Amino acid sequence: MSILELLQYAKKSFADADVENPQKNAEILLSYLLNCSSGEIYLKENPLIDSNRLDSLIQRRINNEPWAYIFNSVQFRNLELNIKKGVFIPRPETEILAEETIRKVKSQQSKVKSILELGTGCGNIALSLAKTFPSVLVTTADISKTALKIAKINARRYNLKNIRFLYSDLYKNIPRQKFDIVVSNPPYVPVSSLKTLAPEVRKEPRLALNGGKKGVFILQKIIKSTASFLKKEGYLFLEIGICQDDLLKKIIAQSKLKLIKIVKDYQGIPRVTILRKKQKVESNK
Numbered sequence: 001m002s003i004l005e006l007l008q009y010a011k012k013s014f015a016d017a018d019v020e021n022p023q024k025n026a027e028i029l030l031s032y033l034l035n036c037s038s039g040e041i042y043l044k045e046n047p048l049i050d051s052n053r054l055d056s057l058i059q060r061r062i063n064n065e066p067w068a069y070i071f072n073s074v075q076f077r078n079l080e081l082n083i084k085k086g087v088f089i090p091r092p093e094t095e096i097l098a099e100e101t102i103r104k105v106k107s108q109q110s111k112v113k114s115i116l117e118l119g120t121g122c123g124n125i126a127l128s129l130a131k132t133f134p135s136v137l138v139t140t141a142d143i144s145k146t147a148l149k150i151a152k153i154n155a156r157r158y159n160l161k162n163i164r165f166l167y168s169d170l171y172k173n174i175p176r177q178k179f180d181i182v183v184s185n186p187p188y189v190p191v192s193s194l195k196t197l198a199p200e201v202r203k204e205p206r207l208a209l210n211g212g213k214k215g216v217f218i219l220q221k222i223i224k225s226t227a228s229f230l231k232k233e234g235y236l237f238l239e240i241g242i243c244q245d246d247l248l249k250k251i252i253a254q255s256k257l258k259l260i261k262i263v264k265d266y267q268g269i270p271r272v273t274i275l276r277k278k279q280k281v282e283s284n285k
């Protein structure tokens with residue numbers, strides 16, 4: 001088949017199965033199979049493509065498997081990361097969480113020595129920090145062994161030695177030490193919304209999404225426990241879900257942390273909360 005026939009074939013298969021945006025999906029698939037950009041596929045007139053492989057990939061996509069799982073690859077900032085089913089796929093808005101954390105570390109002019117991340121996933125945040133700051137020790141923990149395995153593969157891929165992985169339910173196995181910064185993008189989807197998520201998102205691990213009744217169950221636990229793991233001037237960076245900012249402000253007001261700033265994402269949704277450990281006089285107020 002010519003490239004145009006292949007595109008047409010893939011597009012029709014997706015359209016017949018009611019996959020959204022069949023043209024775009026066909027282009028993504030062919031650019032993957034031909035190892036080129038979507039624009040370049042049109043330059044490959046009569047490419048050799050194994051039709052069984054093509055059909056099997058089309059079928060996986062029709063079954064709502066995310067492209068990241070099909071390709072075993074995902075992009076986060078400047079990193080190309082391994083990913084597989086069972087591990088949360090990093091989202092573009094989480095780059096804001098990583099960037100805000102990086103900005104803070106830079107502004108502290110090498111005073112930051114240790115960072116803790118809770119909820120490693122494929123390692124996207126921890127690796128971004130460890131790669132940007134080779135002199136900082138990044139500790140990162142997850143309750144999913146599958147996630148930790150993939151994150152370790154990614155750390156080896158970038159030859160990062162300043163990163164330590166721990167199997168832990170939040171702070172349970174974290175050594176009693178004080179960190180300069182704690183960062184987390186925890187599960188924050190309200191349990192009642194899990195059923196209504198896009199079919200593609202429902203292919204991702206529930207453990208990475210489920211934030212309990214109001215979505216803030218884990219966020220609340222982190223806010224309550226973090227102060228005792230932070231140095232005196234330490235910061236907590238958290239990604240939060242849609243419309244959770246007001247509820248979280250109330251939770252923060254009762255904690256040993258002080259809200260510094262809430263950063264909006266690309267859609268104007270309050271997304272990243274920046275908190276600082278209260279000083280003793282502030283806690284006593």
Ligand SMILES: C[S@@+](CC[C@H](N)C(=O)[O-])C[C@H]1O[C@@H](n2cnc3c(N)ncnc32)[C@H](O)[C@@H]1O
Nearest residue numbers: 088090119120121142143144169170185187208
């Ligand atoms: C939304 S994903 C974030 C993954 C990645 N850090 C990112 O930003 O893309 C949340 C992660 O937290 C992990 N997780 C869920 N509950 C946890 C717990 N109680 N303790 C530690 N990690 C947990 C999940 O396994 C998942 O990898």
